[in-house]
Amino acid sequence: xxxxxxxxxxxxxxxxxxxxxxxxxxxDIKEGEFVxxxxxxxxxxxxxxxxxxxxxxxxxxEYYFMDQPVHRLTPKQRSELHKKHIGFVFQxxxxxxxxxxxxxxxIPLSYRNVSRKDRQSMVADILDRFQIVGKKDLYPNQxxxxxxxxxxxxRAVIANxxxxxxxxxxxxLHSAQGKESGATIVQVTHSEVNASYGTxxxxxxxxxxxxxxxxxxxxxxxx
Amino acid sequence: xxxxxxxxxxxxxxREIGIRMALGTQARDVRALIVAQALRMGAAGLAIGLxxxxxxxxxxxxxxxxxxxxxPLTFAGxxxxxxxxxxxxxxxxxxxxxxxxxMVALRTE
Numbered sequence: 001x002x003x004x005x006x007x008x009x010x011x012x013x014x015x016x017x018x019x020x021x022x023x024x025x026x027x028d029i030k031e032g033e034f035v036x037x038x039x040x041x042x043x044x045x046x047x048x049x050x051x052x053x054x055x056x057x058x059x060x061x062e063y064y065f066m067d068q069p070v071h072r073l074t075p076k077q078r079s080e081l082h083k084k085h086i087g088f089v090f091q092x093x094x095x096x097x098x099x100x101x102x103x104x105x106x107i108p109l110s111y112r113n114v115s116r117k118d119r120q121s122m123v124a125d126i127l128d129r130f131q132i133v134g135k136k137d138l139y140p141n142q143x144x145x146x147x148x149x150x151x152x153x154x155r156a157v158i159a160n161x162x163x164x165x166x167x168x169x170x171x172x173l174h175s176a177q178g179k180e181s182g183a184t185i186v187q188v189t190h191s192e193v194n195a196s197y198g199t200x201x202x203x204x205x206x207x208x209x210x211x212x213x214x215x216x217x218x219x220x221x222x223x
Numbered sequence: 224x225x226x227x228x229x230x231x232x233x234x235x236x237x238r239e240i241g242i243r244m245a246l247g248t249q250a251r252d253v254r255a256l257i258v259a260q261a262l263r264m265g266a267a268g269l270a271i272g273l274x275x276x277x278x279x280x281x282x283x284x285x286x287x288x289x290x291x292x293x294x295p296l297t298f299a300g301x302x303x304x305x306x307x308x309x310x311x312x313x314x315x316x317x318x319x320x321x322x323x324x325x326m327v328a329l330r331t332e
Contacts, residue, residue, distance in 0.1 A: 055245050055325050076249065083247030094242045094329065111248050155246075 001064070002163065002184055003029040003052065008061035010047055010207075021047050022059070023207040031162070034185045036195035039204035045188040046091065046167055048204065052186060053165045054082040066162075083111060087156030087183070089166035093148045095140040101151050102127070102136040108159045122158060130154045157183065169194070240320050241328015250321035257320060261313030262306075269302060 008025040011018040022044045029035055037045045050056040051063065054070060057078065063070040066085065070078060087108070095104050102123055109119045127133045130150055140148055149169065156164055166187040187194065195201050203211040240253055280292035 050326060053245075055329070079244075079247060079249055083249075086247075088245065090245075090329065094245070096239055096242060098239070107243065108246055111246070111252060 001028050002031045002033075002066060003027070003186075004062075004064040005052075006062040006064075008048075008051065008059055008063060010044070010051065010056070010059040020207050022051075025061070025207075025209055027202060027209065029184065029186065031184055032182075033200060034198040035187070036198040036201045037186065037188045037204060038190065038195060038201055039210075042206075043204040044207040045204055049165050049167055049186065049188050052163075053086055053088050054078045055088075083108075085162045087159065087161035087164045089149075089152050089156045089164065089169050091167040091188075093140070093145075093152040095148055095151055095155075097140055100137050100139055101132065101143070104140070104151060105155050105158055108155060112159055114159075126154045126158045236320075237323060237328055240323050241325045244321075244323065245325040245329055253321050254314070254317040257317035258310065258313045261309060265306065265309040265313075269305060272305075273298065273302065 005025050005027045008022055008027075009020065010022040011020045013019075025048065037048060039045055047056065051059055054065075057075065061071065065081060068081060070081070073081065096107070099107075105123045105126060106119055109122060114122065123136075124133075127136055130153070132147070132150060132154070135143060135147060135151075140151070143151065153166075153169065156166070161183055164183045164185045166185065168189060169187055185198070187198070189195055200212065200214050202209055203213075243253060243256075244250075276298070277293065283292040
């Protein structure tokens, strides 16, 4: 199993009690799956995704990633694991405003001991794959929202991660360029259409996993 | 004052540091980035200062008695002291910056 969550809970102190964001979440994700996490606003979807992405470490329970017990790792070890295996597409893109498209794409490679020559070649390849060669010297504020997210997706897959986690990726992750990465994908989405690209849907309500269904259990969604 | 300016500069870059850490940057990489940028600025300032000081020696020479205005040891000592102050002033905010919780930085957009 690539990802395995056991009784994962996240809560905040609230008055004399606690407010729970996630309750006893048990999820298994196999290699190559394309999983969609769905549910109403405030259900805990993005929180779950950030826990999977190892950005959030304030939770309880057990999380195994490639058989490594994430819940027992130090922040440095988690960061190493994230760096090696995970690409993240943020909901609001989170490109660095003072860097060009080229430099933004180079960031994940610069922390992975990739040589300068290889970095140039990988960035050139991804620019070509996402058909944004002409935008490489532009800054994020010179791009449209869709183009910024395309760069965000390209940045997430440039280092060929085993897992891509995407928070509301609209259509860009499902494009031919996004699919080519061959990675396991976990996306948070409100869109039935976007979820239809996946192999499984996990439904969250008030922090609980209330339903899981595979693609062959759902009626087809016509785009 | 240098330290205050560095703290301000690092605080302004909280979002950037949060994003870099969320993308897998290690704390030591963030520290190195901030210290390197401070050193680059410091090196430029030092170069300008040394040239200015060298030019000023021509005027000062006539006012000094028994001491050389262009004493290499003094120049080297002052330069080394300034670099040491700059390193410390850059390192302390850099160390604080690496304690940024990426989740907080990502939320404060």
